[in-house]
Amino acid sequence: MGMMGLALAWETRIPPVAQRERRVEPFREQVAAPDPAADIMRAEDLALATACQSGDLRAYERLYALHGARMKNLARNILGSSTDAEDAVQETFLKVQRGIGSFRGQSSFATWTFRILVNTCYDARRSRLRKKEVAAVDEREDAAPQPEPRASSAHPSLRLALERALAKLTRHQRDVFLLYEVEGFRHAEISEMLEISEAASKNTLFQAKKNLRQMLEPPRHSDAAGAR
Amino acid sequence: MNVTCNDRDRIFQDGTPADWAALEAHAASCVSCAEELRGWQSLSLAASELRDYSDSRALWPRIRQSLAEQAAVAKQQEKHWSWRSLLLNLSLSWQTATAAALVLLLMLSAGWLLRPPTPAPLQSTGLLKSKALADVENAESAYVQAIDKLAAEARPQLETPGTALMANYREKLLVLDSAIDDLRAQTGQNPSNAHLRYELLAMYQEKQRTLEEILEEKR
Secondary structure, three states: OOOHHHOOOHHHHOOHHHHHOOOOOHHHHOOOOOOHHHHHHHHHHHHHHHHHHOOOHHHHHHHHHHHHHHHHHHHHHHHOOHHHHHHHHHHHHHHHHHHHHHOOOOOOHHHHHHHHHHHHHHHHHHHHHHHOOOOOOOOOOOOOOOOOOOOOOOOHHHHHHHHHHHHOOOHHHHHHHHHHHHOOOOHHHHHHHHOOOHHHHHHHHHHHHHHHHHHHOOOOHHHHHHHO | OOOOHHHHHHHHHHOOHHHHHHHHHHHOOOHHHHHHHHHHHHHHHHHHHHOOOOOOOOHHHHHHHHHHHHHHHHHHHHHHOHHHHHHHHOOHHHHHHHHHHHHHHHHHHHHHHOOOOOOOOHHHHHEOOHHHHHHHHHHHHHHHHHHHHHHHHHHHHHHOOOOHHHHHHHHHHHHHHHHHHHHHHHHHHOOOEHHHHHHHHHHHHHHHHHHHHHHHHHO
């Protein structure tokens, strides 16, 4: 796979605190009983959509306060640049304002907004490729840009390795991984954003993580022995 | 619930909480599954390295400005396109009905403009306008007064006709007066009818000639 340079010893790089907080993903999908908090969120989401439809700029400010940081983070992970990410978020808000009349509430307002954001990011990437503004960009549709240096993190080498590995995934695998693992959306929400089934979202995440593990994991002892 | 190594991928892909608990229990006694499980969960934790929700407040004023500008442009366009948007906002049935009404209106307008020229009614050319009618009636009145003067002069001969010719003149004048009375009654009902006026004039002229002939006979 040619990714041995990215190999990481996971257990030594992930802090103990993080290991204690580890998440088991299926729990996020299981909603056994009615959740009052979820009902409140849905009501607020609907109220926000209605306020935006009336043209109230304060509603857009509220939308930004709720989701702006996550939108910018997702855009940065897709586009690899903070500047481009901010442009994409701004363009997304303009598209939301232009298209709010067509929002019928089939999905949540936040989901609808993130779908616009994802499409806007890929439009921006295609446009950037056409203009050849970035010389070193892989010409393939699925290729991700080289990430720019970001604010310091606890494990910069781990982050860099993950970014490079993500760049090797297909577009759908990268989107699902970012939306699920980084931004914390549920498969039901991701399926609405990417217009795929929930099963496809789960399967794509599985494939993405499998590929990432192969790229990031150090060679196994058995493999090394086999090589000898 | 018992799980084996073969169940691992299925649980990774779409396992229930019970499946995950069973896999963790299995991993306690299976080195291979323990390693896979640890690696799998570590990937989720590594993803947190891609989270950077640092302060993005500086971006909002820029977005707000562009939203306000776009709203202003949209409002201006709304004024220009209000009729168009009204039509587009109508339901399909109303749009169809409006289109049908417009087509009908166009067809009626075209039919009206392209209609063959209709001949003017005969009577309309003979109709007199009010001022012309007053002139005619004044002239007629003067004419009638003049004829009455002639009739007054001829009255002695007509009251005691001495000859058969004079008796014939008297009969003729009675017929003419009767015809004149009928025509006057008709013109009273339809004063603008020029045809009746011409007939009445002809009757007066005939009466005038008859009276002149009576007076000639007297001399």
